Structure formats: structure tokens, C-alpha cells
Amino acid sequence: MTQHLDRRGFLRGGLALGCSAAAFPLMTHATFASAPFDHRLVVVILRGALDGLDVIRPAGDRAFRSLRPDLGQDEGPALDDYWQLHPGLAGLMPLWKAGELGFVQAVSTPYRDQRSHFDGQDMLEAGTAMDSPPEFRREGWLNRLLADIPGARAETAFAVGREALPILSGKSPMQSWAPDTEMRVSPQGRRLLAQLYESDLPFHAAAETALELTDMLTDADPPTPAEDDEAMMAPQKVMMPDAGRANAEVAAFAEFAAARLREDTRIVALSLAGWDTHAGQEQGIRRPLARLEQLMLGLQAGLGPVWQKTAFIAMTEFGRTVRQNGTKGTDHGTGGAMITAGGAIRGGKVLGRWPGLADSDLYAGRDLMPTGDVRAVAAWVIHGLMGTDKGRLQTSVFPGLDMGANPGIV
Amino acid sequence: MTTPKGLAAHRFGYGPRAGRLPDHAPAALLGKRDRMLKVWPGQSTEQVLMKMAKDRQADRDAANPEIRRKIKRVSFMEGKRQALVNARLELARAVDSDDSYRERLVRFWADHFTVIARGASQLPMTTAFADDVIRPNITGRFATLLRAAITHPAMLTYLNQSSSVGPDSVFGQRVGRGLNENLARELLELHTLGVDGGYTQTDVRQAALLLTGLSVNVEKGTVYLDKRAEPGAETVLGKSYGGARKARIEDIYQLLDDLAVHPATARHISWKLAVHFVSDTPDRALIEDLAAIWLKTGGDLLAVSTALSEHPAANRPALEKARQPFDFIVAALRALDVGGQQITGWNDATLRRIALNPMAAMGQTWQEPNGPDGWEEDFSRWITPQALATRIDWGIQMPRRLRKTLPDARNFVDMALADMADDDLLRLVARSETGAEGVGLVLASPRFNRR
Numbered sequence: 001m002t003q004h005l006d007r008r009g010f011l012r013g014g015l016a017l018g019c020s021a022a023a024f025p026l027m028t029h030a031t032f033a034s035a036p037f038d039h040r041l042v043v044v045i046l047r048g049a050l051d052g053l054d055v056i057r058p059a060g061d062r063a064f065r066s067l068r069p070d071l072g073q074d075e076g077p078a079l080d081d082y083w084q085l086h087p088g089l090a091g092l093m094p095l096w097k098a099g100e101l102g103f104v105q106a107v108s109t110p111y112r113d114q115r116s117h118f119d120g121q122d123m124l125e126a127g128t129a130m131d132s133p134p135e136f137r138r139e140g141w142l143n144r145l146l147a148d149i150p151g152a153r154a155e156t157a158f159a160v161g162r163e164a165l166p167i168l169s170g171k172s173p174m175q176s177w178a179p180d181t182e183m184r185v186s187p188q189g190r191r192l193l194a195q196l197y198e199s200d201l202p203f204h205a206a207a208e209t210a211l212e213l214t215d216m217l218t219d220a221d222p223p224t225p226a227e228d229d230e231a232m233m234a235p236q237k238v239m240m241p242d243a244g245r246a247n248a249e250v251a252a253f254a255e256f257a258a259a260r261l262r263e264d265t266r267i268v269a270l271s272l273a274g275w276d277t278h279a280g281q282e283q284g285i286r287r288p289l290a291r292l293e294q295l296m297l298g299l300q301a302g303l304g305p306v307w308q309k310t311a312f313i314a315m316t317e318f319g320r321t322v323r324q325n326g327t328k329g330t331d332h333g334t335g336g337a338m339i340t341a342g343g344a345i346r347g348g349k350v351l352g353r354w355p356g357l358a359d360s361d362l363y364a365g366r367d368l369m370p371t372g373d374v375r376a377v378a379a380w381v382i383h384g385l386m387g388t389d390k391g392r393l394q395t396s397v398f399p400g401l402d403m404g405a406n407p408g409i410v
Numbered sequence: 411m412t413t414p415k416g417l418a419a420h421r422f423g424y425g426p427r428a429g430r431l432p433d434h435a436p437a438a439l440l441g442k443r444d445r446m447l448k449v450w451p452g453q454s455t456e457q458v459l460m461k462m463a464k465d466r467q468a469d470r471d472a473a474n475p476e477i478r479r480k481i482k483r484v485s486f487m488e489g490k491r492q493a494l495v496n497a498r499l500e501l502a503r504a505v506d507s508d509d510s511y512r513e514r515l516v517r518f519w520a521d522h523f524t525v526i527a528r529g530a531s532q533l534p535m536t537t538a539f540a541d542d543v544i545r546p547n548i549t550g551r552f553a554t555l556l557r558a559a560i561t562h563p564a565m566l567t568y569l570n571q572s573s574s575v576g577p578d579s580v581f582g583q584r585v586g587r588g589l590n591e592n593l594a595r596e597l598l599e600l601h602t603l604g605v606d607g608g609y610t611q612t613d614v615r616q617a618a619l620l621l622t623g624l625s626v627n628v629e630k631g632t633v634y635l636d637k638r639a640e641p642g643a644e645t646v647l648g649k650s651y652g653g654a655r656k657a658r659i660e661d662i663y664q665l666l667d668d669l670a671v672h673p674a675t676a677r678h679i680s681w682k683l684a685v686h687f688v689s690d691t692p693d694r695a696l697i698e699d700l701a702a703i704w705l706k707t708g709g710d711l712l713a714v715s716t717a718l719s720e721h722p723a724a725n726r727p728a729l730e731k732a733r734q735p736f737d738f739i740v741a742a743l744r745a746l747d748v749g750g751q752q753i754t755g756w757n758d759a760t761l762r763r764i765a766l767n768p769m770a771a772m773g774q775t776w777q778e779p780n781g782p783d784g785w786e787e788d789f790s791r792w793i794t795p796q797a798l799a800t801r802i803d804w805g806i807q808m809p810r811r812l813r814k815t816l817p818d819a820r821n822f823v824d825m826a827l828a829d830m831a832d833d834d835l836l837r838l839v840a841r842s843e844t845g846a847e848g849v850g851l852v853l854a855s856p857r858f859n860r861r
Contacts, residue, residue: 047780115595115614116605118783162773163780164791176794181771183799185806189847192838193802193854200856202793207802209795273780278592279570326588327573332595364611 037149039344039385040261040310042299043142043269043378045167046292047121048276050316051330052337053368054285056103056350059084063357070328071281079103083350088289091297095341100300100307102347102409104338104377106355108318108370115332117276120317125167127375127398136399141375142269143170144397148388149266154209157267160257168269175209175265179256183214250291251298258302261310270295275316279327296341308343311385311410313378319368322357335368338377340409344385351407376403384410412727416829421729421861422687422719423510424740426828428747429821436511437716440549444512446503447545450750452496455538455563455631461488462531463628489530494758496537497776501765502750504740512548515715517736518686519544521784522679523559523601525568526777532567536777539564552679552709553670557663560597563626569593569782576622576640576657589640594618596782602669604678613646620644620651620665634659647672676704683718685787689730696723729860732792734785735772737861738801739765742853745826748812764808771800793859805853810846819848826852 057072058064060082065072076087079096083103095101110129111120126132127141136144146152152172159165159176168174185193190211197204250272257268272295274288292314300307319336335355340347355361355369363369379393379401394401419425422436465485472478504513520540527533543562547555559565566572574590575582582588594617598609623639626632636657643653649668652661669675680700684692699721700714707713718724733741743753756764766776773792779785810816819839823831835855842848852858 113611114599114605115611116599117781119605162771162796164773164786164788164794169790176796178771178796181796181799183803185802185850186843186847188841188843189806189850192842192847192851196835196838196851196855202789203798203856203859206793206795206798210799210802213795214799276781278590279573325590326575326577326582327570327590329570329590331591 037266037386038309039266040303040306040342041267041382041385042257042261042310042312042342043167043267044292044295044312044314045121045125045165045269045271046275046288046314046316047117047271047273048288048316049117049120049318049320049332050275050314050336051277051281051285051320052105052316052335053319053322054277054281054330055086055089055289055339056105056337057084057086058082058105058354058357061357067322067357068324071324071330074282079350086285086289088286089293091293092341095296095300096348099346099348100341100343102340102345103350103352104340104372104407104409105350105352106335106368106370107338107352107372107374107377108335109374111318112334113364115318115334117317117332122166124315124317124374125165127167127378127401129400132399139170140165140167140269141378141397142168142267143172143174145382145388146170146172146174146267148392148396149386152266155260155264157269158257158260158265160253160260160268160270163271163273165269165271168267175213177209177213177217177256179217179252181210181214183210247291247294250294254295254298255302258299258306261303262306277320277329278325278331279329281324281329284329292339300341310342311344311381312339312341313381314339315374315378319370321366322362322368323366333367334363335370336374338374340377340381345381345409351409372404373401375401377407377409379403380406381410411829412832413829414725416827417725417727418719419510419828420830421724421731423514424504424737424744425510425826425830425858427505427744429745429825429828431828432508432510436719437712439509440512440515440712440715442509444545445509446507446513447541449506450499450502450754452499452541453492453534453538455535455542458534458538459563459628459631461534465531466628486530489533491758493527493530493533493536493777494761496534497766498754498756498761500537500540501740501743502753504736505743505748505753506750511715511719514687514737515548516540516544518683519548519555521779522682523555523565524779524782524784525562525564526779526782527564528567532564533777535564535567547711549712549715550710551670552675552704552711553667555711556601556666556670560593560601560666561624561632561662563631565593566624566626566632569596571621571624572626574618574622575638576619578641579622579639579657580637581635582638582640589615589618589622591615591618594621597621597669600783602678603672603674604681607672607674607678609647616644617646617665620646620662623657623659624662670709671705673701673705676701676709680704680714683714684724687718687731688724690788693723696721729857730789731787731861732789733859733861734792735769735774735797736776738772738853738859739769739804741858742805742808742826743812745822745853745858746809746812746817747825752812764812768800768804768808772797772804798854798859801859802850802854806846806850809849809853816845816849819845819852822849822852826858830857832857 074087076085077090077093078084092101109123111123125140126137128136146157154173154175157174159168162178197207272291277284315338316336319333320330321333325331353371355371375398382388418436419431468481507513525539527536539562543558547558569592570590571593575587577588595614599605619640623634625635639657643650651665680697684696703713703717769776823836839848839851
């Protein structure tokens with residue numbers, strides 16, 4: 001609460017002075033430079049349950065092909081003599097060869113049996129176990145991590161996009177933004193807005209961030225009416241889903257995230273949807289894979305030398321059935337895969353204890369047996385990247401987690 | 411001054427039209443006819459299917475790949491164009507109706523039974539689903555609505571039921587196709603019992619086996635193909651369904667009827683209604699009262715909806731919910747007195763600029779939620795920095811594009827909020843430098859964005 005009142009005071013002071021970025025003392029580079037640590041962490045939530053077995057294929061397991069006669073026929077690049085990458089991610093092979101791309105197989109959250117996307121994602125983002133106390137369930141583990149970072153401030157962590165990102169929401173201040181947002185308000189309008197929201201905290205906090213970010217990201221002067229009308233005449237975005245729009249959006253997210261990370265942001269969270277491939281998976285998984293690949297390559301390109309200090313982890317709510325279903329897709333499963341990338345990780349390996357695909361190896365006779373915890377992987381990455389204490393990770397960030405042995409990802 | 415009448419119109423409807431409040435209680439017209447389908451009629455499911463069948467035939471008749479590509483392109487564009495026509499119609503109905511609670515309930519149930527088009531040619535089906543499944547059934551029994559929703563081509567296609575086949579059915583054995591659990595799982599988890607409703611993975615699988623046979627044919631719409639249906643009986647929640655020599659669609663109806671009046675369903679949907687209309691953390695008493703009415707009346711949605719709007723716990727003055735982006739746009743258009751006649755006259759670019767692009771930027775892409783669970787309810791989901799920035803921007807920029815003369819900002823407080831207006835807002839608006847910003851402040855105000 002104290003934090004909030006301080007920020008409110010800051011807003012009022014800033015607004016009273018005017019609207020240029022210079023009037024926001026906290027937004028200057030001098031203060032930004034005192035970032036709490038120098039590494040960068042990007043966490044991507046893959047919504048809809050990524051089929052880890054199709055993306056990182058156990059081609060060396062003799063049972064694999066027969067379990068999925070209609071999937072994985074499109075040969076992808078070999079990662080080693082056992083694992084094969086989905087051809088839709090072939091563009092990442094240079095990263096693999098450079099040791100900047102890795103995978104973890106047969107991992108899951110502690111979520112079991114009900115296989116609901118929505119509860120699965122809640123648990124993934126809360127970082128909780130089935131029996132965690134309720135106060136942990138309503139906030140994201142990345143937000144709890146912020147509380148443990150000395151000197152963390154709102155701009156240390158960014159949620160990028162229009163989607164809600166529970167993984168980063170909670171008590172600690174953070175920012176969220178979509179790159180194409182516009183807000184054209186006069187200085188007087190800003191003062192009145194500040195008063196309008198004075199007694200409504202959620203509106204107040206959202207508007208405050210919106211004002212800070214529009215100032216930081218765009219020219220602080222509101223456009224003249226002429227420019228404004230011209231902008232209106234520009235070609236409009238199309239409304240319906242198509243590859244062009246989706247990919248342009250991912251490219252914009254990557255560019256925006258990279259720009260923030262080159263400056264003072266240390267943690268970025270975002271989400272990619274579209275992994276729920278119940279039918280016709282061979283075709284259906286290609287578009288989300290293309291977006292994921294574009295995101296990763298866009299980040300790498302945008303980050304430049306900062307890529308070397310960056311760890312990227314992509315995680316999903318659960319895996320999918322080991323056998324293909326009756327409609328050339330896969331249904332909700334348990335064990336899945338994680339993707340890691342960045343110059344800060346030690347890639348070039350498929351980690352995780354591989355449980356095998358024989359009937360007796362499967363979870364509930366249908367799913368890949370989870371042999372590791374998604375949260376432990378994330379915790380080891382954070383531990384290696386930021387030096388966060390293991391005890392803190394196992395209690396306050398991921399309550400009740402046993403991190404186990406260091407898999408050596410970072 | 412907040413009055414009960416003003417609050418009810420704000421919470422259960424879309425607020426006043428240019429300051430005028432309806433002179434009836436929210437649920438008063440629910441028992442009467444839905445006039446909006448007559449005023450702004452759209453395409454029926456049959457018409458959409460006919461168009462899809464025609465496109466398919468043209469594709470088959472195409473003499474060469476060049477012509478085939480051309481046909482595909484045309485049908486893609488036509489699907490998109492029709493979807494834009496539909497968006498105008500749905501906005502026009504929401505804006506023009508005096509029966510706003512009905513319009514809000516249409517959105518609630520269309521969201522409860524979310525269907526998302528796969529590909530442009532299916533886009534027009536989403537509105538046809540709302541018109542043919544949701545609108546006629548939201549004041550009847552839930553069992554009727556459930557049956558209509560689950561067996562509609564849009565649902566069967568979206569959740570892959572149309573391609574699910576009983577592994578031991580005649581067809582399954584012959585072509586080696588099998589089961590897809592998608593619809594069965596969401597039927598139990600989202601549409602009826604709820605994730606805590608006491609079912610297991612075995613129930614999901616058994617329900618999936620029972621649902622086999624339901625399929626879609628572009629010429630005939632929904633069909634039941636007993637050759638695809640899994641033979642034998644299936645047991646869901648301890649009750650056995652089917653098992654006659656020939657599989658029958660009636661066995662599926664029996665399961666849906668049972669699920670519709672299951673206590674877990676009554677509780678789950680009562681909770682959902684209370685969350686949608688009243689609070690992210692609704693009173694237990696409210697949920698329990700609604701669930702009790704549900705069970706007593708066998709899932710009579712008129713009784714349940716009426717009870718919700720009249721319940722004391724649903725009529726407290728605290729505005730806990732955020733208007734979702736569609737509701738924001740509709741309420742703003744009503745406040746500005748922009749009617750259906752004007753909306754249906756917009757060209758595609760105007761529709762996108764005024765409604766669809768801003769809705770997307772506010773976090774709600776029209777007819778495209780992320781998944782079958784539809785749009786989130788949490789207040790924090792909608793009042794984010796980027797979404798609020800877009801609401802503020804819309805409030806300042808759009809009204810002057812929508813009206814020849816902008817209303818006086820001080821009068822606009824009353825046009826937008828009527829009995830919900832407050833003096834502080836009026837004073838603040840009076841201090842804005844331009845009329846556009848004054849109007850914008852009203853539309854950006856917590857009062858207008860909460861309900």
C-alpha cells in the first residue's frame with residue numbers, strides 16, 4: 001500500500017509539472033541504469049498444451065512411429081542420434097548448433113488427472129502444487145520472484161501483449177503493454193484523468209502506467225488533428241485471423257520486448273496460443289510453431305549482444321496423449337516438454353529423464369510419464385541466472401518445490 | 411444520484427440510450443418475444459451451410475488448379491465480408507434493443523457455448539449459431555439450449571466432434587479412425603458440471619464414445635451416423651446410456667438432459683451467471699439461491715435469470731465488474747445515440763475503425779476468444795494499462811467521428827449515465843479544455859467502465 005501511495009504521489013507531481021518525459025524523474029536513464037542484475041529472462045506461456053512429442057521427437061524410440069502413424073512423417077532435422085526436431089522449427093538449428101537452444105523432455109507441473117487447460121494454466125502460472133495454500137494460487141510465480149529481487153521496480157518486469165498474464169501478476173509492481181497502443185490526451189486532459197481516477201485504485205494504477213509508457217515509447221506531444229486524420233486514413237488492420245496478421249503481431253512483440261530488454265527491463269513474460277491440436281495436427285501445429293520460431297529469432301536479432309545474457313524458457317500447461325487420437329491429432333495428456341534458448345543457457349542437449357513409450361511406461365496408460373517438474377527447471381534457470389537463493393525458490397517462489405539435482409541448464 | 415432503476419439498467423443492460431432509461435425492470439420483457447431478430451435479421455445456419463456447400467461444389471467442379479485457387483480466394487473474401495455484416499447486425503441489435511438484459515444474456519450464453527470459426531468460410535457461422543441456438547433458447551429450459559448448442563454444426567466442427575468416430579464402429583473398423591475427446595471434455599468441464607463437478611477421465615472417455623455418431627454434413631447440417639457410433643452402452647457418472655442393438659441419437663439426448671439438471675451443473679452455471687453479472691467473488695447465498703431455483707424448476711432459464719436480476723445481493727450499489735470491450739462500445743454508442751440504422755450503414759473500414767480494432771486493442775477480438783472457455787471475467791483482465799489507454803483514446807477520438815455535432819460534455823454525463831451520474835464527474839468534465847476531451851472523460855470514467 002505504501003508503495004502505491006508513493007506512486008500516486010509521483011503521478012500527481014509528474015502531471016502537475018507537465019507531460020514531457022523529462023518531468024518524470026523516475027523515467028530517466030540514470031535511475032534505470034541501477035538495474036538489480038544484468039541477465040535477462042524471457043518466459044513464454046504456450047497456451048493450449050504443446051505436443052512435446054511432436055516438437056522434440058524421440059525418433060530413436062522404436063515404438064514412436066507406430067504410436068503416431070499419421071504424425072511426424074514430415075522428417076525434421078536430427079538433434080542427435082535419438083532426438084529429432086519438428087521441421088517447423090528448423091530455422092532454430094543454428095541456435096542448436098551454437099549451444100543456444102535446449103529442450104527438457106517429460107516434465108509437467110504437479111497438475112494431474114483432470115486435464116483442464118484452464119486449471120492447468122492457472123497452476124503453471126501460479127507455480128503451485130495441488131495442495132498449495134490458496135494465497136499462492138492467485139498470484140504468478142514471476143511476480144513472487146520480483147519480491148525477492150533487491151531494487152526491482154515496475155519496469156524491471158514487462159508483460160507484453162493484450163492477453164492477461166497471470167504469471168506476472170501479483171503484489172509486486174510490474175508493467176504491461178501492447179506495442180500498438182495509442183493514447184492521445186492533452187496535458188489538461190491528463191490532469192483531469194488523474195483526478196478522475198484518484199479514488200479508484202485499479203483505474204489509477206492502470207492509467208498511471210499507460211501515461212508513463214506512452215511518454216516513454218512515443219513522442220510525448222499529442223498529435224495535431226491533421227496528423228491524426230492522416231493516421232485514420234492509413235490502411236486498417238484486418239480483423240480475422242490469418243498468418244500475416246498473427247506473424248506481424250509476433251514480430252512486433254519480439255521487437256518491443258527486445259527494445260525493453262536492451263534497456264532496463266530484466267524479465268519479460270508473454271504468451272502464444274494455438275497449441276490445442278486435437279485434429280489434423282500435422283497441419284494445425286505449423287502455424288503456432290512458425291510464430292514461436294519467429295518470436296525466438298526476432299528476440300535474438302533484436303537483442304543483439306544482450307542475447308548472450310538472456311535465458312528464454314517456453315512452458316506449457318501439460319503434454320498431449322502419446323498415441324494419436326482418432327482424428328490425426330492428440331488429446332490432453334500429462335508429461336510434456338520445455339524449450340530453453342539464449343546465450344545464457346547451456347543448450348545443445350535434450351535434458352530430462354526419458355521414461356520411454358512402452359505401454360507400461362505411460363502415465364494412466366495414455367500419457368507421457370512426467371519424470372521432472374517444470375517448476376524445477378525454471379527454478380534452476382533463475383538460480384543460475386540471478387543467483388536467487390535455492391531456499392527462497394523452494395518456498396516463496398514455488399512453494400513446496402523440491403528442485404532436485406542441478407540439470408546444468410545455465 | 412444512483413437509483414435502483416438506473417443501477418439495474420447499468421448492471422444488467424447497456425445503460426441509457428441518450429439519457430433515456432427503460433421504464434421496466436430488467437427481466438420484464440424476457441418472457442416476451444425477441445424483437446431484434448425481426449428488426450435486424452441475419453443469415454440462418456441453413457443459409458450459411460448452403461453457401462459452404464455451394465463453394466465446395468464449385469471447388470470440385472473447378473477445371474484446373476488456377477480456377478480452384480481463385481474460387482478459394484473468393485470464398486475466403488466472402489466469408490470475411492459476411493462476418494463484417496454480422497458484426498454490424500450484432501452491434502445494431504445490442505444498441506437498439508429496449509430489452510437490454512436479453513441482449514446481455516445472449517452474449518453470456520454465446521460465450522458459455524463459445525464456438526470459434528476455423529477458417530474464413532466458417533466465419534459467418536458464429537453469428538448464425540448465436541441467432542439459431544442462443545437467442546431462441548435463453549428463456550426456456552437449459553436442457554433445450556444445451557441440446558441445441560451441442561448438436562449445432564458450429565459446435566460439432568469447432569470441438570472436433572464431427573470427425574470423432576467410435577473405434578469399434580463399422581466405419582471406425584473399416585477406415586481405422588477413432589475417438590476425439592475434445593467436445594466430451596468441454597461438455598462436462600465447461601458447458602455443464604464444471605471442472606470440480608465430480609467427473610473423471612473415464613467419464614470423459616465414456617461421454618466421448620457416447621457422442622460418436624454426431625457429425626456434420628454441409629448439405630444436411632448435423633447428422634447422426636450410426637455406422638460411426640461406438641456400439642454398446644457407455645457409463646457416464648455411474649449411469650448407463652445406450653446399448654440397444656442400433657446406436658441412437660436419443661441416448662445422447664438422454665445424457666444431455668441428465669447433465670442439464672445435475673446439481674453440479676446448477677451450481678456451476680449459477681456461479682457463472684453471478685460472476686458475469688455481479689461480482690468476480692459473488693455471494694454464496696446468491697449462488698445457492700439461483701442453484702436452488704435451477705433445481706426446483708428443472709433448469710428454467712427465465713426463472714433463474716429473473717431471480718438473478720431481482721436478487722438483493724445482485725442489486726448492491728458497489729460496481730465490482732468491468733464492462734467488457736463489446737459492452738463498452740455498445741454502451742458508448744447508445745450514450746451517443748448512434749443507432750442501428752447508422753451502424754448497419756458503416757462501410758468495412760469504418761466498422762473496423764470504430765468498433766473492431768479498438769475492441770481488439772482493449773483485449774477482446776470480436777468472435778475470437780482464445781479457447782472454448784470464452785472471455786475471462788476478472789476485472790484485472792480488462793482494466794490493464796494498454797486496455798484503459800485504448801478506452802480513453804476511444805472516448806476522446808471516436809465520438810466526434812460518430813456525430814455531426816458533439817453533445818455538450820456536461821449534458822453527456824447524463825446521456826451516458828442517467829441515474830448513475832455523479833456530481834464529481836460533472837465538475838471535472840466542466841473543466842476540460844475541449845468538448846471532445848470532456849466527452850472522453852465521461853466514457854473513460856470508472857462509473858462508465860464499471861457496472
